[in-house]
Amino acid sequence: MLGKLLIAAGMLATISLAATTLGKRRWEAGTKALRERIEAARLPVMPRTVDLDALDGLPAPVQRYFRTVLRQGMPMLASARMQHRGMFNMGSQEASWKPFESDQLVVTRRPGFDWDARIAMMPGLPVHVHDAYAAGEGVLHAALLGLVPLADMHGGAGIAQGELMRFLAEAAWYPTALLPGQGVRWEAVDAYQARATLADGPVSVTLQFRFNADGLIDTVQAEVRGRTVGKRIVPTPWQGRFWNYQTRSGMLVPLEGEVSWLTAEGALPYWRGTITAIEYQAAK
Template identity: 60%
Template sequence: MLKIVIIAGLLIVAAMAAAAVYGALGWADGTRQLRVRLENARMPITPEVVNFRELEGLPEPVQQYFRTVLKEGQPMVTGVRLRHQGTFNMGETTDQWRPFTSDQRVITRRPGFDWDGRVKMMPGLTVRVHDAYVAGEGILYAALHGLIPLVDLKGAGDVAEGELMRFFAEAAWYPTALLPSQGVRWEGLDARSARATLTDGAVTLTMLFSFNDSGVIETVRAEARGRTVGKNVIPTPWQGRFWNYTERGGMQVPLEGEVAWLLTEGAKPYWRGCITAIEHEFAK
């Protein structure tokens, strides 16, 4: 009897390992296809270098931000490759933090990205996630071992808006994308904050950028981003927070951050991570 149990256990372990390998191969192929679409949507970037003359007339904290993180005459960022590690809160009502690793591809014009995440639920159990904005389409797809779908959202409308919000908030990692020449309109509020508006295709959104004493972006907030609760999507205030600014690619970019839903009972963080590698591509 013991022998049968041992054999059965070994077969289960082997089956799980085979499923993980098969899922990883299929996921890698899907990732390649998604990123080909991202590259195909790429547009030429103009101008090709940073010119501080375009800062004239911008709100004072916005001007200070660009002068702090950029250099006059440096090339514009056209793309980024990043790697992260951190923890992801999988619980809707209670905290269930799980470790994750990810790699991300960003194209600044036309705005787009693909975040390829791997969340370790428990030993031997991994959820793979694509969170993406490609050619005006929002994508959120999660699958156990890359095989069994758990979440599958894609399309225009609210899904696209939510993903473009992420691209916009994360522009602190590729700050030339926030310049007026890249389609961003700035409206001053006070000495520490300004609203920024971005349009891509049919999607237009406005977010609140707040700056710290050093002049860099501290938080980015949206008043309503779609939050999935059960089978419902509820518009909810959302905020990204950044710190640990370090020079990368000749720019000051934050290497650590946290993302949270701002609920009536208080902030509910769900993503905490740090950049372990970042490589910028520049206009030539």
């Protein structure tokens, strides 16, 4: 009996290892193809250097932000590569926080990014996730072990808009992408807030940025963003919050953040993360 149990356990371990290896290979191939699409859509970044003298006419808190986080004449950013670790809330109603690690590629012009995450549902059973915006298309793909599909949404309209919102909100990590010469249009709200609008072809998004007393981005908020609840997409107010600003490549960028849905019952955080590494490619 013991021998049969040991044989069965060995077979299960072999099957699990084979599935993990196959899933990893398939996921990596999909990541490569997705990022090639993002790279193929690149456009030249112009101008190639930051000109703080060209900020006249922007809302006062936006001017203060750029003068705080950037330096005159520094290179504009063409892309960023970053790694995160943190916790992701897998529950739609009740909290179910799971640890994650991720690698993210961002291209600033044409806007594009791929967040490639591994969420530890339980030991040995990771969920792989692509949350991306590629050549005007939104992508949300999740698969257990990289093999068993849990979510697979691609396309324009609502999903593309939601992903372009994410690109715009996370530009606190690649701040030259927020300059008006990069397609962002700023509108004054008050002494500490301004609205930013970014269009990519037919996809256009507007977010409200709140700046703190130090001139840094504190929160970014959307009136509505598509929230997945079961098999439905529910328009829900959405907010990102940033803190722990540090100097990286001559810029002040936040290393920690939290993202929440703002429901009728209150804020429902679903992402809390820390940047563990970040590298930039300058415009050429």
